[in-house]
Amino acid sequence: xxxxxxxxxxxxxxxxxxxxxxxxxxxxxxxxxxxxxxxxxxxxxxxxxxxxxxxxxxxxxxxxxxxxxxxxxxxxxxxxxxxxxxxxxxxxxxxxxxxxxxxxxxxxxxxxxxxxxxxxxxxxxxxxxxxxxxxxxxxxxxxxxxxxxxxxxxxxxxxxxxxxxxxxxxxxxxxxxx
Amino acid sequence: xxxxxxxxxxxxxxxxxxxxxxxxxxxxxxxxxxxxxxxxxxxxxxxxxxxxxxxxxxxxxxxxxxxxxxxxxxxxxxxxxxxxxxxxxxxxxxxxxxxxxxxxxxxxxxxxxxxxxxxxxxxxxxxxxxxxxxxxxxxxxxxxxxxxxxxxxxxxxxxxxxxxxxxxxxxxxxxxxxxxxxxxxxxxxxxxxxxxxxxxxxxxxxxxxxxxxxxxxxxxxxxxxxxxxxxxxxxxxxxxxxxxxxxxxxxxxxxxxxxxxxxxxxxxxxxxxxxxxxxxxxxxxxxxxxxxxxxxxx
Numbered sequence: 001x002x003x004x005x006x007x008x009x010x011x012x013x014x015x016x017x018x019x020x021x022x023x024x025x026x027x028x029x030x031x032x033x034x035x036x037x038x039x040x041x042x043x044x045x046x047x048x049x050x051x052x053x054x055x056x057x058x059x060x061x062x063x064x065x066x067x068x069x070x071x072x073x074x075x076x077x078x079x080x081x082x083x084x085x086x087x088x089x090x091x092x093x094x095x096x097x098x099x100x101x102x103x104x105x106x107x108x109x110x111x112x113x114x115x116x117x118x119x120x121x122x123x124x125x126x127x128x129x130x131x132x133x134x135x136x137x138x139x140x141x142x143x144x145x146x147x148x149x150x151x152x153x154x155x156x157x158x159x160x161x162x163x164x165x166x167x168x169x170x171x172x173x174x175x176x177x178x
Numbered sequence: 179x180x181x182x183x184x185x186x187x188x189x190x191x192x193x194x195x196x197x198x199x200x201x202x203x204x205x206x207x208x209x210x211x212x213x214x215x216x217x218x219x220x221x222x223x224x225x226x227x228x229x230x231x232x233x234x235x236x237x238x239x240x241x242x243x244x245x246x247x248x249x250x251x252x253x254x255x256x257x258x259x260x261x262x263x264x265x266x267x268x269x270x271x272x273x274x275x276x277x278x279x280x281x282x283x284x285x286x287x288x289x290x291x292x293x294x295x296x297x298x299x300x301x302x303x304x305x306x307x308x309x310x311x312x313x314x315x316x317x318x319x320x321x322x323x324x325x326x327x328x329x330x331x332x333x334x335x336x337x338x339x340x341x342x343x344x345x346x347x348x349x350x351x352x353x354x355x356x357x358x359x360x361x362x363x364x365x366x367x368x369x370x371x372x373x374x375x376x377x378x379x380x381x382x383x384x385x386x387x388x389x390x391x392x393x394x395x396x397x398x399x400x401x402x403x404x405x406x407x408x409x410x411x412x413x414x415x416x417x418x419x420x421x422x423x424x425x426x427x428x429x430x431x432x433x434x435x436x437x438x439x440x441x442x443x444x445x446x447x448x449x450x451x452x453x454x455x456x457x458x459x460x461x462x463x464x465x466x467x468x469x470x471x472x473x474x475x476x
Contacts, residue, residue, distance in 0.1 A: 003433055027231065029231070029234070029283070029287045030231065030233075030234075031236075033280065033283070033284070036280065052264065052265055052266050053265070053266050053269070054268050056264075056266045056270050056273050057269065057273075059273050059276075060269065060272060060273035060276050063273075063276035063277050063279060063280055064279065064305065064309060067279050067280055067283055067302060067305070068302065068306070070283060070302075071299060071302055109242075113434070125264070125265030125266065126265040126325070126327070127263075129265060129266065129326065
């Protein structure tokens with residue numbers, strides 16, 4: 001129990017540390033990969049809490065997601081290498097206030113909510129995977145399917161918006177005749 | 179003890195693969211050559227490019243090696259001979275190998291060189307092509323075994339190997355594994371003739387030695403994964419189980435090398451188009467067929 005609490009704390013601190021690193025660097029690639037490792041540390045927290053499937057899934061998903069985000073950050077920022085001494089933070093006073101309020105709300109929820117009795121022993125890892133699968137295909141199916149379809153729609157819409165529109169006026173008659 | 183055995187098997191297979199690769203290329207069988215080449219790298223100057231991202235530059239080769247070994251940690255050589263028989267084993271292989279991409283982005287960005295950077299981003303494009311073709315065939319394998327435990331997956335193939343039960347899945351996984359290992363014909367991230375080595379370009383000395391070793395270990399890990407998922411793992415007559423695992427793993431690795439020698443290189447944009455317009459529908463069809471077989475055949 002104590003060893004578990006220790007590792008949860010260590011990975012939690014690592015997650016916060018990498019999270020801070022996201023804003024402490026000017027290099028977009030460093031920033032994105034710091035976020036990746038912050039999320040990986042959260043995955044390790046899941047593992048330390050004996051939720052194997054969620055941990056492994058989190059660690060896997062973040063590797064690809066954050067890597068793909070890296071290339072978007074490099075493409076869209078004017079100084080991706082951070083050699084121009086760009087400052088990653090802005091609206092500092094507002095951010096400090098918002099951060100402090102959000103943190104205190106999160107801590108208050110963690111301390112004040114009734115979490116129910118602590119499970120003495122986590123179920124077997126294989127049973128957890130099974131229970132999760134039944135949950136996803138049962139009670140929570142509608143929620144996850146709705147979220148999935150919404151994300152897919154957003155992706156298709158974003159791609160459609162990003163594709164430049166070739167009108168007849170742009171291309172002249174040549175394109176139209178082909 | 180198990181850890182030591184698996185590590186020795188992994189390194190031994192990587193060495194054997196290097197010998198066979200040199201044999202196929204030069205026509206000369208020189209068993210000591212890979213060791214000498216490795217040692218000679220250690221003796222060379224390890225150059226540091228100008229204004230590198232030092233952290234990424236140093237981390238990338240080690241990360242690549244670590245994730246390749248971690249991927250092998252859940253693959254059984256024989257009954258009981260597995261470092262960690264995780265309840266999420268089949269997923270874990272994919273999790274570990276997802277960090278190959280992270281390592282290559284680091285190796286591409288770290289040295290502050292154009293060729294390396296293009297190589298790194300190319301691998302990202304390659305991932306968008308192959309990623310689904312790794313996960314979806316594994317899903318069908320797990321469906322048959324009704325488990326993500328790699329040992330149970332091998333056990334489920336006792337009567338009939340998955341290469342016969344789901345040949346479509348095998349073909350897709352094999353191609354995707356070659357793309358993940360960035361071997362020819364999917365070796366554009368390193369593209370020797372065009373990018374002067376790509377992600378390898380700026381590495382020299384001991385760092386290059388680690389990078390090359392990591393690439394070999396990655397091929398062995400992927401070949402071992404193919405063996406576990408499709409070729410019945412340790413099952414086979416007469417010989418002891420571990421021997422069958424090793425023979426099959428080496429056979430898959432060599433077949434990857436041979437396929438690379440005789441196939442033309444594919445541009446990552448073409449690879450992406452083929453994978454998304456043909457590969458993913460086929461992978462879905464494979465899942466559907468396996469589902470039907472599970473329901474219909476007792």
